[in-house]
Amino acid sequence: MDDLDAIKQLKYRYLRALDTKDWDVFAETLTADVTGEYGSSLSFTTRDELVDFMRTSVGPAVITEHRVTHPEIDVEGDEATGRWYLQDRVIVPDFxxxxxxxxxxxxxxxRTEHGWRICATGYDRTYEAKMSLADVPSFALDVGPAIRV
Known part of the structure; x- marks a missing residue:
């Protein structure tokens, strides 16, 4: 597998693990010294911080969907950069x-001895929309078996 495909698979695995709450696999996609910047108020400087936050904040009561497309990846030796277009959804039925x-x-x-890993990640929003599900009386949610509880 070439480097571009390996990095694409890494990013997809990161998102799949996040959405299925597979925190061990999620952690494996990151270097120990990973940094994360999710908007202006969420930042992390280690894998443990980032994984612990996600495990606590995006637990089984929070349903997430993350999709990335249009990768722009540049590889220079054992380091690479990537930009991705993200579309996401977060559903919190309890609220x-x-x-x-x-x-x-x-x-x-x-590139590590275990293959490519994410050493810095983050995003800048183009938009964010919020709504009350109470405004959609017909809304119903069934959670599939892929979500780890």
Whole structure:
């Protein structure tokens, strides 16, 4: 597999693990010294911080969907950068809340003895929309078996 395909698979695995709450796989996509910048108020400087935050904040009561497209990846030796177009949705049934939006991810990757890993990640929002599910009386949610509880 070439470097571009390996980095694409890494990013997809990161998102799949996030959405299915597979925190071990999620952690494996990151270097120990990863930094994360998700908007202006969320930042992390280690894998443990980032994974712990996601595990706590995006637990089984929060349904997420993350899709990335249009990768722009540049590889220079054992380091690479990537930009991705993100579309996401967050549903919190207990609070009758849904958020959806779009952003551009900016990532840095490092080749390790275990393959490519994300060493910096974050995004800048292009928009974010929020709504009360109480405004949609017919809204119903069934969660599939892929979500780890």
């Amino acid at each position: 009758q809340f849904m958020l959806f939006g779009a952003a551009f991810y900016a990532d840095r990757y490092r």
